[in-house]
Amino acid sequence: MYIPRNLTKTVLFIVSAVILLFAAPASAAVNPVSGETALLDSYHRNSVRLMTSSFGIPLYLESFEKGDRVHVDVYGIFNNRFSTVANVLKIPANWCDIVSLHPNVKACTYGGQPGAGLLTFYIGSKNYQSPENARQVVYHYRHVAQTTRYLDILLNAEEGPFGTNNHKMRFEALPLDGGKTFVHVSYEYSDSAAIRLAGKAYFATLGKGKAGFTVTGTDKNGKPVYVGGPRGALERNAVRYYFAIQSFLSPLRYQETKRFSMRISQWYDLTSRYKKQLIEQNKKEYIASKTIEHKNQLMLQSRIALTPSP
16 A cells, blocks of 8 residues: 655644644533523532542543544633633633643634634644744634623634534633632534544554543553543643633733733643643743744734724
């Protein structure tokens, strides 16, 4: 059988694109009352797991693969008031500054109207890469629902690269006692036969050592064995984005000029607790790359602001 010489490069690119295309359940709540009730039920159902989590913080994660879909749910508690979380995350521009903390997101730009708009993610390698050399993925942003006790935000891309579709990300939140907030972030996408084949090839070779957080068993030495493959990839990225939201919120009480440097430093420190799953750069490399990429993002956004409307 003839195998193209660039197969390895193609497989790596396909898998990298897919695991970064994050999503939420298809049944995004349109009724704030039912959405709040369901999220409150999730909090009570997972409260013990949150307090006894292997993460060492109130954070619980579960995932599954079914047919052509891969799904991850992350539940956690922020030490921020619900009003602060809601006021920050209902602004599309803030999501660009959040997701660009991820090493593979080289930049993000936004446009559209309040409550609805478009977010363009520039996805590339973990090391520095200019946005011109990154792959663009466009998401529709929708502020689905908000009350004094519930927030629901949805990002979705109907079509993704290489035959993938129905990419979604959903964020929900509700207030807890003590000025804290319970949050739920879920990711989901549909793949294709080609993607599944490429994924199997990658995770059986170059990606063999990459692990998620779900323990699937123990090895001969009694050490935990973690889930791999697409589930493991989505778990890793779910936690990266969770910490990105947390890192964006934390420095809000400081001067705006200091916030970016504080966010990238805190994001790295949070992820460095889980070296096996999340660390692929040292802190100096990460901060250097993100500092330049942030400047690129600001330049891209300024060009959009200067472009006249049709």
